[in-house]
Amino acid sequence: MKTMTCRQLGGPCDLEHRGESADDVINAQDKHLKDAEKAGDEAHLPARKEMKGRWRHPKKSLGWYKDMKQAFADLPES
Template sequence: MRTMTCRQLGGPCDLGHTGETADDVINAQDRHLKEAEKAGDATHQEARDAMKARWRHPKRSMDWYRGAKQAFAELPED
């Protein structure tokens, strides 16, 4: 298990997302940003918009995804 924060994944806060894989924490970040947006948390809006925009641009999306996976792999086990 490893933990990445919202901030490490491009967000504005230090909420930790723990998972066995990078995909686990990326999916947790996705849920976190959606919930924050739904709750009207303006501090997370920019990160949520960036996340939505990334998936409209496959190359940019894959660059971000590879970077997140690399950062996850470099973290120590919890």
């Protein structure tokens, strides 16, 4: 199990997402950003907009995805 923060994934806060894989924490970040948007959290809107763009254009965003997978792989087990 590893941990990445919202900030490490491109967001504005230090909420921790834990998962067995990079995909686990990326999906948790997506949910966090959706929830923040619904709650009217203005600070998270730019990150939410970027995440929506990545889901719509996955090939274009492959660099970000590879970077996050590598950052996750480099983390120590927690």
